[in-house]
Amino acid sequence: MTHPTPGPSSPPDLRPPQQVMRLDRMGSFHQSRLSFMRILLRRLRAERWQFTRPVFDIDENGVGRAVYTARGPDRAYSLVAFGHDLPDDQRSDRVIAEAWDATFALFDGEPTPEDIDRLAKNVPLQEAGRVSEKELSLSRANRSVRLFNYVVEALAAGRQPDAQKVQDVGYLMRTTAVYGSGKFGAADRETIAARPECAPPFQIEMLAVYLIRTFVLDLVEHMAALRAPDTAVGLDPALRRRFGIGNSTGLGMAPFLINHPVLLNNWIAARETALQRVRALPSAHPQEIATLRNRLGRARLNAETWHSDDPVQTARTETLRADLAQAIEKLDQIGPETPAPWDRLYRWAEETLSLEGQEQIVSLLFEPYGALIDDLAPCMSADEAAFARIDGTQSVGDLCALVEEHYDWALGIDWTTRDAHARAWYVSAEKLEPRLGERFEEPIEPYEQPLGIGRDAAALYAALQQADFTEPCAAFLMRQPEHRHMVRRVQIAERCPYAEIRDNTIDAKMRPIDMLRCKLSFFGAGHFDPRSDRWVRINMFQGAPFPHELFTGPADDWAYPPLATP
Amino acid sequence: MRLSLNEVEALARNATRGAGYSWGLAEDSGRAVRWLQEYDLEGAAALAELLSGEKAATPTVTGVVWTANDPLCPPTCGTALYDLAAGITDDGLRLGPTRHPLLLVPFAAWTAEATLRPLRLTWTDADLSFGTQGVARNGPGLTSALAPEVQLHRLPESIPGNGPTHTRAALDFETFEVLNRLAQRTYAPATEASRLAGAGAGLTDND
Numbered sequence: 001m002t003h004p005t006p007g008p009s010s011p012p013d014l015r016p017p018q019q020v021m022r023l024d025r026m027g028s029f030h031q032s033r034l035s036f037m038r039i040l041l042r043r044l045r046a047e048r049w050q051f052t053r054p055v056f057d058i059d060e061n062g063v064g065r066a067v068y069t070a071r072g073p074d075r076a077y078s079l080v081a082f083g084h085d086l087p088d089d090q091r092s093d094r095v096i097a098e099a100w101d102a103t104f105a106l107f108d109g110e111p112t113p114e115d116i117d118r119l120a121k122n123v124p125l126q127e128a129g130r131v132s133e134k135e136l137s138l139s140r141a142n143r144s145v146r147l148f149n150y151v152v153e154a155l156a157a158g159r160q161p162d163a164q165k166v167q168d169v170g171y172l173m174r175t176t177a178v179y180g181s182g183k184f185g186a187a188d189r190e191t192i193a194a195r196p197e198c199a200p201p202f203q204i205e206m207l208a209v210y211l212i213r214t215f216v217l218d219l220v221e222h223m224a225a226l227r228a229p230d231t232a233v234g235l236d237p238a239l240r241r242r243f244g245i246g247n248s249t250g251l252g253m254a255p256f257l258i259n260h261p262v263l264l265n266n267w268i269a270a271r272e273t274a275l276q277r278v279r280a281l282p283s284a285h286p287q288e289i290a291t292l293r294n295r296l297g298r299a300r301l302n303a304e305t306w307h308s309d310d311p312v313q314t315a316r317t318e319t320l321r322a323d324l325a326q327a328i329e330k331l332d333q334i335g336p337e338t339p340a341p342w343d344r345l346y347r348w349a350e351e352t353l354s355l356e357g358q359e360q361i362v363s364l365l366f367e368p369y370g371a372l373i374d375d376l377a378p379c380m381s382a383d384e385a386a387f388a389r390i391d392g393t394q395s396v397g398d399l400c401a402l403v404e405e406h407y408d409w410a411l412g413i414d415w416t417t418r419d420a421h422a423r424a425w426y427v428s429a430e431k432l433e434p435r436l437g438e439r440f441e442e443p444i445e446p447y448e449q450p451l452g453i454g455r456d457a458a459a460l461y462a463a464l465q466q467a468d469f470t471e472p473c474a475a476f477l478m479r480q481p482e483h484r485h486m487v488r489r490v491q492i493a494e495r496c497p498y499a500e501i502r503d504n505t506i507d508a509k510m511r512p513i514d515m516l517r518c519k520l521s522f523f524g525a526g527h528f529d530p531r532s533d534r535w536v537r538i539n540m541f542q543g544a545p546f547p548h549e550l551f552t553g554p555a556d557d558w559a560y561p562p563l564a565t566p
Numbered sequence: 567m568r569l570s571l572n573e574v575e576a577l578a579r580n581a582t583r584g585a586g587y588s589w590g591l592a593e594d595s596g597r598a599v600r601w602l603q604e605y606d607l608e609g610a611a612a613l614a615e616l617l618s619g620e621k622a623a624t625p626t627v628t629g630v631v632w633t634a635n636d637p638l639c640p641p642t643c644g645t646a647l648y649d650l651a652a653g654i655t656d657d658g659l660r661l662g663p664t665r666h667p668l669l670l671v672p673f674a675a676w677t678a679e680a681t682l683r684p685l686r687l688t689w690t691d692a693d694l695s696f697g698t699q700g701v702a703r704n705g706p707g708l709t710s711a712l713a714p715e716v717q718l719h720r721l722p723e724s725i726p727g728n729g730p731t732h733t734r735a736a737l738d739f740e741t742f743e744v745l746n747r748l749a750q751r752t753y754a755p756a757t758e759a760s761r762l763a764g765a766g767a768g769l770t771d772n773d
Binding site: 096133181182183185186187188189190191385388389390391392393426427428429430432435437442443444446447450472473474475477478481482483484485486487488 | 568569570571572573587588589590591593594597624625627642645646648649650651652653676680733734750752753754755756757761
C-alpha cells in the first residue's frame, strides 16, 4: 500500500465475555484457521513430515494389524491399528461398547514387534486393557454400515462409488472415543507438553485421527483388491479426499469445558484476539479480498451440503444459507479503498445475521490472514496448575465484589424454581460414562458432579453475605469448605475473562450439544449432525490431503469444499 | 499397579470426595497425592489410610497455633496453610497432633513456591525443606500415621534438594482397592433407564 488509509474510527475491542460465553453462540461456532486439525496439518507440511507404513497385514475381511509412522524433525509417532471382524448387532458407539471394527494406539516412536504384540493383547480391549507410557493415545472406530461395504464392492467391481452417496455420509469409519493424556496407563500429557509439536492443544489426538483416516482409506482399497484382484481400482484422488473420519460425540466432552476453565479461556481468547486483529486492519489488499470471497463461496457450498435429521439444526442451516448469500452480496461492496473493511463486515454481520451466520463470518475473516493470526496457536494451551492456588488473603468483601462482577448472570436467576435446577450431571458406574439426568425423576442427586456453576456461584454469594466482609476468605473457607470449588473459580474468572460459560448448565432446557459443538469447532470438525440434544455426529479432516499429497497443492486450503465438483 | 499421574490424581480426588470431603478439597487432595507420587513419596497410600481411618479434625486457629480436640486432618490443614501462603509470618505455624503429615508436604512446597520464600516442615523423625532448589527430605518418619506436632518455619535461604523424579505412580493393590472403593461412591449405579436417557443414542448404532 502506498498511502495509509485510516483505521476504524475507534479500534475494536475484544468482544466481551457477556456476549461470547453464551451457550447459543458457543453452539454456533465453526472451524477456523485456529482449529487444532488445521494447526496440525500446517505443521506437518511446513516441517515436511515423512510418512511410512512399515506394517500392513490385513485380510480380505479387514482383520489384522497395521503400523503407520509419521516422522518429524525431532521424533516419530506411530499409529498401531488392529482390524477386527465385528458382527453388526454388536456395533455400538457408546462408551459402554465392548467391541469395535478397529482399535488403535498412537505409539511414541516406532514400535518393535514386541510392542505390537503387547498392544495386540490390550488395545482391542480398550478401557478393559492397559497401555504404557510408550503410548500417547488410545482410540477405536466403527464402520459406516451405509457406506463401507458399498465402497469396497464398487471398487472391487472397478467402479468409483457414487459421489452423492459419499457426500451424504462423508466417512467410512467413525471414531467413538479418542483417549489421551494418562488414560488407561497412557503417557500423561505433561510428559510431552514441552515438545513443540505438542504445544497447541490436542495435537496428539488429531495426529492419531489423521493417521486413522489414512489407514481406513488404505483399508477399503486393500479389501477391494483382495476381493477382486483383476478388476479392483483405487479411489480417484479428489473423491478419496471427500472421505473424512466421522466421530460420534456424546456427553463426555461437555464436562470437559466446565472442568478446564483456564484452557477454555485460552481457546476463546485466541479466537477473539484473532478477530480483533483482523477487524483492526485499516484496509485489505485485493488478494485478501479475493481469498475471503473464495472461502465465503465455499462456506456457502458447505452450508448447501450440510444435512442433518435434527429439526433445530436444519432450521439453523437454512438460515445460515440465507445469511451467507447476503454476506456474498455485502462483500461485493468491499474493495481495497474501503476503510476498515473487516470491522464493517463484522459489525454488519452482528446486526444482520443469525448466530450461525455471525460466527461463520468470524471464522471466515481469519482465512486470508494466516501471517497475522497463526502465531496465536501455541497460546491456546494452558498451565492449569498455575491457577490452582486460592488466594486466601483476599477478603470476603472483595470476593463478593468479584462474584457480582463475573457471575451477575447467575445471581439474576431464581434458583428455587424447579426448571432452574432440573438437571444434574453425574458419572455412571458403567464404564465411568458421563451422563446428564433429571434431578427430580432419577435418584442421581447424591452423585452430582460440580458442574452447576451458576447455582454454586449464587450459593457462594449468599454465604459470603452472611460472613464478616473484612475477614480473609481462608477463614471463611475453613468454616465452609463446600464453597472451595467455587471460590477457586471466581478467582480464575478474575484473571481469565472467558473462563466461564455464562449460562445455567443445569437448567431444564439447557442443550449440552452447544458445549459439544463449541469444543468440536476448536478441534476443526465440520458437518455437525445432532442426533439428540446431547449426541452429535461430525466429520474430521474431510477434504484434507493425505500424507502422500501433503506437500503439493495449496497450504491449508482444505477445510471448505472445493467450488468445482470433482 | 502402575498408574499414570492423571489416573492417580483422579483416583485420589474421587476417593477424597467419596469419603465425604467437599469437591474443592477433593480437587486439592488429588493434586497433592499426584505431587507426592511425582516425588516418589507414598501419597496414595497415606491418603488411603487417612480416609479409611477415624475422621480427622478441622483446626481451631489461635495465632500461629492450630489445634483441635482430635488429631488434625492434613488436607484440611494443608489447603488452609496454602490459602494463607503470603499471610504466614516469620513466626511460622505450629500444628497439634496431625494424622498422616506426609499429606501436608505438597501444600508446604506450593506455599514456598508461591511466596518465593523457602520453608521448612518438621515433625518427629521428619525434616523437609522447600525452596528454589527443589525439595530436601530427611528422616525415617515421613510416613508416620500420626505426628504429635508439626512445625512450619521460614528458612533464610534455599537448601539444595531434588525435583520430581517419577512419571508413574506405583500403588500396591490394597491402596488401590481402598481408594477405588471410596471413588466408586461418586458414581451413580447404572440403571437401564439412565443408560438409555443419560448419554445419547440408543443401544445400537448401525449407520
